[in-house]
Amino acid sequence: xxxxxxxxxxxxxEKRETATLKCYPxxxxxxxxxxxxxxxxxxxxxxxxxxxxxxxxxxxxDRFSAQQFSxxxxxxxxxxxxxGDSALYFCASRRGGENYGYTFGSGTRxxxx
Amino acid sequence: xxxxxxxxxxxxVQEAETVTLSCTxxxxxxxxxxxxxxxxxxxxxxxxxxxxAYKQQNATENRFSVNFQKAAKxxxxxxxxxxxxxxxxxxCAFTLGVTSGTYKYIFGTGTRLKVLA
Numbered sequence: 577x578x579x580x581x582x583x584x585x586x587x588x589x590e591k592r593e594t595a596t597l598k599c600y601p602x603x604x605x606x607x608x609x610x611x612x613x614x615x616x617x618x619x620x621x622x623x624x625x626x627x628x629x630x631x632x633x634x635x636x637x638d639r640f641s642a643q644q645f646s647x648x649x650x651x652x653x654x655x656x657x658x659x660g661d662s663a664l665y666f667c668a669s670r671r672g673g674e675n676y677g678y679t680f681g682s683g684t685r686x687x688x689x
Numbered sequence: 690x691x692x693x694x695x696x697x698x699x700x701x702v703q704e705a706e707t708v709t710l711s712c713t714x715x716x717x718x719x720x721x722x723x724x725x726x727x728x729x730x731x732x733x734x735x736x737x738x739x740x741x742a743y744k745q746q747n748a749t750e751n752r753f754s755v756n757f758q759k760a761a762k763x764x765x766x767x768x769x770x771x772x773x774x775x776x777x778x779x780x781c782a783f784t785l786g787v788t789s790g791t792y793k794y795i796f797g798t799g800t801r802l803k804v805l806a
Contacts, residue, residue, distance in 0.1 A: 621795075685732075
């Protein structure tokens with residue numbers, strides 16, 4: 577079965593650079609979530625989209641922005657990267673209205689040096 | 690605000706034995722969902738089991754079952770016949786029902802489980 581696809585799997589950036597993470601949800605899933613998991617931490621909610629509109633916002637820095645496109649894929653843009661942004665970034669998707677839980681992607685490991 | 694607490698940072702169990710992971714949560718809402726996710730060394734987040742708060746019957750999935758005590762706000766995971774492949778970090782997660790918002794998860798801090806051969 578199709579899963580949530582995230583790219584790239586690994587990314588190394590220098591401080592103050594910009595990074596773009598991509599997420600392709602499961603077909604017919606219209607809701608996308610982004611989470612950040614720091615080393616040894618639990619995942620923290622960043623932002624979510626439903627039908628291409630932002631539906632909720634968590635602890636996402638102003639340096640980050642995201643959007644969901646007409647094909648339902650989503651991109652997380654991160655600017656002025658800091659060392660503390662080094663983390664595993666998960667995308668998850670589900671079909672709106674269903675309560676079966678998310679399907680997570682494999683994550684993008686971002687390292688800022 | 691909702692909170693999720695996992696009070697056992699690490700646990701170990703012998704292969705083929707049974708282990709129980711604890712999770713407590715706090716909410717004033719009545720309609721919500723609880724999940725256990727497994728995160729093996731690959732870091733993939735894998736859904737283990739889910740429980741709807743309005744259902745009194747405890748959820749089971751093969752060797753995995755939960756003890757859901759709504760009044761006590763407790764949601765423990767029992768793993769029977771533990772296997773080496775169960776070695777992972779286990780996260781308890783809470784979310785309100787879709788009618789209450791966006792269904793974002795609140796995670797506990799995780800329990801690292803090691804299954805010993």
